[in-house]
Amino acid sequence: MCDQTFLAITFGPCDSCSENRPLMNLYIKTEPINYCSLCMEIMACQGLASGETLKSLKAESETLRKKLEEERKKLHDVELEKVAEKAEALGELNMKTRRTLKGHGNKVLCMDWCKDKRRIVSSSQEHAVTMPTTWVMACAYAPSGCAIACGGLDNKCSVYPLSLDKDENLAAKKKSVAMHTNYLSGCTFTNSDMQILTSSGDGTSALWDVESGQLLQSFHGHSADVLTLDLAPSETGNTFVSGGSDKKANVWDLRSGQNVQSFDTHDSDINCVKYYPSGDAFASASDDSTCRLFDLRADREVSIYSKDSIMFGAASVDFSLSGRLLFAGYNDYTINVWDVLKGTRVAILFGHENRVSSLRVSPDGTAFCSGSWDNTLRVRQEGRGVGRELKQGGTTLYG
């Protein structure tokens, strides 16, 4: 290594432990000596207050944690089921598949609705010419409807402007925006086409400027892959929630990058998080085969949606427009519909021939769409009419 380049010895024997390691200047009485990172830490910790050890710090952390649990319990004066007793019972829900979209040659991994309420973008595990890698795990429609963002195993999130010319090669106009050090698990535009929020297997989430590709903010706190995220529909529009393989759901402040709230009651990976329409709560879907509702103001889990007969992981959830119904797609190919308030299941929907990987209610709440590993997407709606299955080519498919 060229010493002149770095103005100091950069690699060599540490003056303290003599091991060959990357070195840094350490100042003791204004004279620089060369220490490795480990010895630096030890030097610094020699300032530990008497009596304090790493052990005692840990014990302090545990006591605080217990105190926190007590505080939370004090305010928990009633269960959701009790409050919901006076709510009207729901009649029989009769949802039929209205459209089956069969354009993908492989598993559908993700989908999103356009704000025009009728177009959908979906992504799949495909050998497509346009993408450098096969698994496109996340996709999102821009608010204007004029672009889409997607990414996956390429560790990137790229934005593609949509063209009217069906023959135009979309890949040519592609713009790489986000860059992670592991797979991209989720992406969403914020309130405009100019910013994207991404989540990644590298354990972080990040906010990016689309035009320049600049990283605006990153969010650290998950101790494993981040699998999902959702932006809050709040007045001040400043927070989002993420879920990860560490079984935690974390709420973040977009501006400061801080983790402002955390919930860790799930027993396994959280595959999907979605805000309740008012923004005061969010639902989660987990590999522990349950979905749960977390209230942000009460700062706790308030409901679990589960059944002994449901043994497979839940992959995706979304609320109906009023928030009364929760649709959840599972790895046993079914979709369960839950009464959010009463905690009971109101319907079970069949039709897919493989895992339901993604599920979203349309922006105006007129229907919901589910994507599956059986290569299809199904748009479903309530009604006593005869359901018709069609090969519909009018919607935008991407993969």
Place this chain on the structure above:
Amino acid sequence: GASFGTGMERVIVAMQDPDMGMKMRNQRLLITVIPHAMTGNDVIEWLIQKYNITEEEARHLGGLLVQYGYIYPLREPRSLLLRSDDSPYRFQTPYFWTSSRWPATELDYAIYLAKKNIRKQGELVDYEKENYSILHKRINHTWDFVVMQAREQLRASKQRRKADRIVLECQEQAYWLINKPCVNMPLYYHYTTLGRNRVKSSICLESFMKYSEQYLHHDPIMSGCLPSNPWISDDTSHWTINTDMVGIPTRLRVERWSFSFMELLNDSMGRREFMIYLEKEFSAENLCFWVACEDLRHGESSKIILKVEEVYKNFLAPGAARWVNIDSKTMERTLEGIKRPHRFIMDDAQMHIYFLMKKYSYPRYLKSELYKNMLAKAIVPQETKKSVFPFMRRQRHSSPSPAMVTQATEDDGKAKGAGPTGTSSTTNSQI
């Protein structure tokens, strides 16, 4: 993984080989001459030659070296891209290699922030300030050491030549951009969460009940929609009568504006109506200001400075055409912050105006003649009776892409009105 890191390290070591490595030379950064640097072009050329690869592959590999922090840019340090032009780059010191088995420690980060803080008061940006105070609490037992190291490092750097100082600063900055340590430590976190205001369950859960009840008739899956659900009947009227620019809105839509201030603002028609009302009250500048702030917050990074100037000129400067009335403390803070504009600089002022409108103008609007008239003339579409023959289906047409937003959308959408029921044989039911 580890192998990935050492792979890149091998490349980096090869790049610095005295004989076969890159030819480094002085690069100009504004008026300073930086030694031992290279251009983005140099990097790509060298990779092409050494590994016998295409330019595209070289750009990809070079880009990774920057992303992972082995090479850092001297210009625009926050943009971790490898530009194929004469932008100057340098090699990162091995102590800061990402692959190092000793991850970015809080100690290093604390020293870095302390240096920044000592060097120039107010140089820490918001998230750095917060991290600094978290670290101060968390590793308080090492704080004397942190401050001492920070001071000594600053003293030593003062004795360096300007070019070296710039290099070392860029080097550090690049590292901390890539390796932001997780400062959310259990101890501090628990202290803050204990102090948080929590709401009783009964109150929170009641609010869910109220919300679901309020929106029940607006939820098509729960209550159906008028005149019919397009996915079932193939009649897209429901969508046509609810477009942004429709002449007369539906009753449900106007009712929804009264549910919350956010509902009113989120609907472009609602926002338009509210603006008309505010103009009558001579307080339209508030909404204009809010809209301008939203545009700043969510717009392109490159336009931030321009937009901040515009907002200042139009809304905040003394004697501005649309001067907004903010409390003196917020105004002072905002004007101070404008000297170093960023996209969140108007947040405090924007929130102040938002809550002002929400508390005063919004409730008055809902009681106004303007709103009441809107509600009165809003249409309630009649439910379309089911077709007699269930298998006679309408032709389906693809809707035009939003990418083709033209005057066309303003022409259509004239009120279909509470028209006749039954099967309308419109097969041209597209926007």
